[in-house]
Amino acid sequence: MAIPAPAVPRTLTCRAVLFDMDGTLVDSTPVVEQVWSEFAARYGLDAAEILRTSHGVQAIDTVRRFAPAGSDLTALAAELGAMERVRTEGILPLPGAAELLSFLPGNAVALVTSADRILADIRMEAAGLAMPATAVTADLITHGKPHPEGYLRAAELLGVEPADALIFEDAPAGIASGLAAGIRTVGVGPTTGPLPDGVLHIRDYTSVRATVQTDDAGFRTISFRL
Known part of the structure; x- marks a missing residue:
């Protein structure tokens, strides 16, 4: 817009x-889009929708919303956090x-x-x-x-x-x-x-x-x- x-x-x-x-x-933006796109690809999710709705909210809230039923939400959020911490290029x-x-x-x-x-x-x-x-x-x-x-x-x-x-x-x-x-x-x-x-x-x-x-x-x- x-x-x-x-x-x-x-x-x-x-x-x-x-x-x-x-x-x-x-x-x-480059790091955020990369990490969430990898998350979406792993579970066959709509990356664009995840990025649209995840902006500005805590990772655990996005994981809770999109992760498949039965997922270990805490572990997934921790994994994504670890990915973000080592990616600083851009x-x-x-x-x-x-x-x-x-x-x-x-x-x-x-x-x-x-x-x-x-x-x-x-x-x-x-x-x-x-x-x-x-x-x-x-x-x-x-x-x-x-x-x-x-x-x-x-x-x-x-x-x-x-x-x-x-x-x-x-x-x-x-x-x-x-x-x-x-x-x-x-x-x-x-x-x-x-x-x-x-x-x-x-x-x-x-x-x-x-x-x-x-x-x-x-x-x-x-x-x-x-």
């Missing part, structure tokens, strides 16, 4: 910024992501990803991106996206109310998660699907400008010009 570029810049102000990883900060940062992460205050940024911590570390390093000090990974939560748990946990860890945070997300499941958490959400890249009302869109971070201000009382705000 082609999403037209915005006609005029837009500004959003927040106190904390929450990023998804795959497709939002890191382009891992992983790149989204344009402008490194510059934006390096500019933002570290204690105002969190990563919220459907990957576990090991895979998240591997992919962020492969993309040359610094891992935020606050990271909510799949192994730290009970409910994956589109459930809001991960984003709510991240806002809590950063000490902000959901209304004072801002999310950058690329997948429909992640966008739904952010909105369910009551957090303003910006869609990133070409895989967002039709966007709900009020959700803005950027292609990448090359045109995003951020400023940080702290008032006399020590109250900090981050403004994004999209």
Whole structure:
């Protein structure tokens, strides 16, 4: 789906910024498509349908949905995770992501990803991106996206109310998660699907400008010009 570029810049102000990883900060598409295509071929499944619905959700949830009856779901998810961990060729940062992460205050940024911590570390390093000090990974939560748990946990860890945070997300499941958490959400890249009302869109971070201000009382705000 082609999403037209915005006609005029837009500004959003927040106190904390929450990023998804795959497709939002890191382009891992070649690895993801390769692993899930191999899974589909093994069981005679529709690879295109798996890729369409697996984007942004935990691997165990996709395995549970598509694996043949009687499969050891935990073992299958672990196998797929192991495959992903050793495949880093072609992983790149989204344009402008490194510059934006390096500019933002570290204690105002969190990563919220459907990957576990090991895979998240591997992919962020492969993309040359610094891992935020606050990271909510799949192994730290009970409910994956589109459930809001991960984003709510991240806002809590950063000490902000959901209304004072801002999310950058690329997948429909992640966008739904952010909105369910009551957090303003910006869609990133070409895989967002039709966007709900009020959700803005950027292609990448090359045109995003951020400023940080702290008032006399020590109250900090981050403004994004999209």
